[in-house]
Amino acid sequence: MNQHEANRRTVLRGLGLLGATGAAASMLGPATANAAPSARTTPFDLHFSVTHKSRPFALIAPRFVQFDTALTPRPSTLAGGTLITTNVRPRAPYGTVTVEVQRVDGAAGVVAGLAGASASVLGVYDAGAGRVSIEVTTGGTTTVVKSAPASLRAPFQLATVVNENAVTVLADPTGTGTGWHPLITERDGVRALIDLRVPDTLGTMSYAYGGRGDGSATLGRVRAGYFGQAGVRDPHVVQHVDGRPLVRDGKLYLTFTQAGLGFFQQAHWGVWTLDLADPSKLEQVATLFFARDGVVVGDHAGHLVYDDAEDRFIVTMSSWGDFDFDGVHIRHAVTRANVLSGVHVLPTERLPLPTSVSSWDPALTKINGRWYVAFVESPAQQPAFVFHPALAVGPRGADYADGLELVGADTSVDQTEGTIIQRVGREWYVLASDGDARNYPVYDLEMRRLGTLDAPYGTNIPHPMIVRSDGSWWMVTFDGTQYAEPVLGYGGHGDLVVMRA
Known part of the structure; x- marks a missing residue:
């Protein structure tokens, strides 16, 4: 604190x-009157x-899911270094990507967050190193702004949440989406490198996910949308x-x-x-x-x-x-x-x-x-x-x-x-x-x-x-x-x- x-x-x-x-008027219709209370x-x-x-x-508001591989099937097994950008983005810096991780082979890892051609903000789980981190890439340079030890056994779920310029990586070891707990969070280090509140900056990035490192990761359902x-x-x-x-x-x-x-x-x-x-x-x-x-x-x-x-x-x-x-x-x-x-x-x-x-x-x-x-x-x-x-x-x-x-x-x-x-x-x-x-x-x-x-x-x-x-x-x-x-x-x-x- x-x-x-x-x-x-x-x-x-x-x-x-x-x-x-x-x-608005067509939606609201006639006003509904309440029973009149006693004047006394x-x-x-x-x-x-x-x-x-x-x-x-809710990490993703139920009515505000913007991307779901259950509706748009994508490759489930990703080699390290594979990053999939969805071309779907939030209109404000309040969004979440959740990834079901079914298997992690070798020293592979999993990433999720926001990414574009010239900038990205990603949460990373590196199974080989046993660490979770937050990476910011701008101007061709990638900076790890925060990391911490983490050991996750597949199957599990990983999530990266953006709230304003704060980035949080969470995990659900149960794999059910009901046991989320945060692993790391960072705001000041992210803001020193990028300001996600600026529309021209946020507009160059979209929800993204993928594999990292040596080996491969087998993913299940991936969802993204506005943070709840x-x-x-x-x-x-x-x-x-x-x-x-x-x-x-x-x-x-x-x-x-x-x-x-x-x-x-x-x-x-x-x-x-x-x-x-x-x-x-x-x-x-x-x-x-x-x-x-x-x-x-x-x-x-x-x-x-x-x-x-x-x-x-x-x-x-x-x-x-x-x-x-x-x-x-x-x-x-x-x-x-x-x-x-x-x-x-x-x-x-x-x-x-x-x-x-x-x-x-x-x-x-x-x-x-x-x-x-x-x-x-x-x-x-x-x-x-x-x-x-x-x-x-x-x-x-x-x-x-x-x-x-x-x-x-x-x-x-x-x-x-x-x-x-x-x-x-x-x-x-x-x-x-x-x-x-x-x-x-x-x-x-x-x-x-x-x-x-x-x-x-x-x-x-x-x-x-x-x-x-x-x-x-x-x-x-x-x-x-x-x-x-x-x-x-x-x-x-x-x-x-x-x-x-």
Whole structure:
């Protein structure tokens, strides 16, 4: 764990355009109304308990497989030095290649990753040397940026994952695809040689795999596609302008930060559906990336709002995609593309919020003709994170990004994030999550603290994403359970936690 990761970890106290792009209106159809809650209900009448907990984990997102030798047969026995490039590539540097290794003869090895005519980033397993390594080739020169001892007995599976500029090599000794564990990971050494976030650089490479060294390797199925997640966090329900949740066929649409294999830059953002009748049925339906400053990044921790009247999506997110402890801010975009399906790369701009310090976790709702934007203010990220909830409002009749003025902020807390705007009964509230007090504070629309939500508080800083659907109140949140922290460091956290009131 480096110093930056340790600082965040200490502060949190162990806590936290491929695909369909048709007209959004035709996909969404008429809005679905929820059963009207009692006007007398308040957040303090809701008493939540956990009904479901699971760990969403996928090296390749199930709906986002781009290459599969089961569909396009390729040679199964490869001599050392054979590299097969697929001519299939991700639109952002978040991709995975998995290889079933059935046999390794002699001193042969196996490679997987991204490769092109002039550059490559590959994970390598050398059976003869008993080592695994990460290689970067640029300008005709190959550099081993990291290596470690490894002994794998066939059959097994090998994977190379790219998350931003971090490259991780994993193995599954069971060969089933259910026992993945990381062998090595490296970001700084890769970034010193190549920047995979630059479209012109990434665009010269495609998913690749092959053999290495003397002898031959017999491979089974090879698959490649967009990286899924090591866990999920920062849930936010996709909603209409007036705050109604987007529910179709009993499935609630929401966004998650999809934990990468490492710190915050390795995460990215996706749209999911959750079947409230069976919360184990959680499915990713869209992947969202963002173009800014000449690169494509995985900004996340945002809010997606569908504007029925304008037939547009308002997309807001936090600039964690290039976070380096020198500030965070909220960005935004408007699109008529159907961001509820497929892969999208959206250009973004900075959202003009009434704050002079860092900000993240946006939440937007139009109430009585005025846009309210809740967010987190953070006056410091070093030597420790300090952050609290805030609320802004725009003039009547103005758009969501115009003329925002600060309503108020709770500066009495300094470990509080996960801002949510939600109506309960006849009133609107701002909810947040206090990592120090281990509770969920509730505010009115003047940012006066009213009390706390009655719900279990787990590890990390779980967001109080409460939503009413089919007559019941639900909370969708997460915890701080890490994935392979000794190898990957802090940031791979996020068990899904579902509660019901």
